[in-house]
Amino acid sequence: MAWMAWTWPTAAFFASIVLALTAMTLAEMRWPTAERQGWLPLSTTRGDRFFISLLGSAFIHVLWLAATDLPVAGAGLLSLGYAAVVMTRG
Amino acid sequence: MRNDKAWLAVLPVVIVVAFTAIVPLMTVVNYSVQDIFDVDTRIFVGLDWYRETLRDPRFIDALLRQVLFSGLVLAIEVPLGIWIARAVPREGPATAAFLIVLAIPLLIPWNVVGTIWQIFARPDIGLLGAAVTAIGLSYNYTGSALDAWITLLLMDVWHWTSLVALLAFAGLASIPRACYQAAELDGANAWQVFRYVELPRLRAVLTIAVMLRLMDSLMIYTEPFVLTGGGPGNSTTFLSQYLTTMAVGQFDLGPAAAFSVLYFLLILLLCWLFYTSVMKGGADDR
Secondary structure, eight states: OGGGOOOHHHHHHHHHHHHHHHHHHHHHHHSOOOOBOOSSSSOBOHHHHHHHHHHHHHHHHHHHHHHOOSOTHHHHHHHHHHHHHHHHHO | OOOGGGGGGGHHHHHHHIIIIIHHHHHHHHHHTEEESSSSOEEEOTTHHHHHHHTOHHHHHHHHHHHHHHHHHHHHHHHHHHHHHHHSOSSSHHHHHHHHHHHHHHHSOHHHHHHHHHHHTOTTTOHHHHHHHHTTOOOOTTTOHHHHHHHHHHHHHHHHHHHHHHHHHHHHHTSOHHHHHHHHHTTOOHHHIIIIIIHHHHHHHHHHHHHHHHHHHHTOOHHHHHHTTTOSTTTTOOHHHHHHIIIIISOOHHHHHHHHHHHHHHHHHHHHHHHHHHHHHHHHHO
């Protein structure tokens, strides 16, 4: 695995993605999703909203890094808030 | 009773995708947060390479060029491909001949296409370049950025419009004759037949065609590299060429990895936005 040049932060990042996907799978088995329309301009399933949360969070970080020198934890907090809004009301 | 054993059939694909896409992508992410000297000598730098890349004027210029190129390519190739597909006879001996002619550009390797156009567009000996020069127009794709862009667009249109045309033709051929007869009885004109009979039934194949062209044009490398080498100046240097220079030419693996992740996110976002809008439009039509 050395050739993959692992670091602790990236390992934690990917582990959290895997955990989130596992949780989504278990949630789907326990409470099957139904399409619904929230404030997003399209009908979405739980998986769609998860994908939109991840993609949106990635771009929040990109814009943060492009625009400011403030600690990136700010982008992380912003992303968590965004993901919570998308998952619950999107 | 549900039979979950069917999921086992998907397992080979999951394994192949994991080893050809997911593991390499994870490695690139790992590289993007480090300054890599060799396998054993690397320094964690956090998100510095991302910050540096996002503020690099050459990256921003290449990104804008890339988006402009993809937009122009789609704006030309999709309508032209549909128009060609509608002009091809649906039946008869000429159909096969048309389809074979349309398929020929798709069979030519990308670097050969670049070489063909490099010679074809030369103002001294190339058929296109010499003809344009002969009618009194100033044309030199190695010296003028505008000429280089026009030549690149012409080359891409020549190479890839056939793909859109063939897919659109397949979609048109699947429309039942009864739909046309009903439109004729209703007195529909040619535009109305296209708008209300053909276009809704072409949505699926056109979505595939546009997605393929969008992804491919965003990743274009070989043809501009062979034709213009990214010049004159940097006027035709797209993201892929800048990335290659960084990764292979300068061996800056950390910054190149951060660049790759940003490039991947851009393509993912554009394809998702486009796919979602097309599918949503389809649902609205129904």
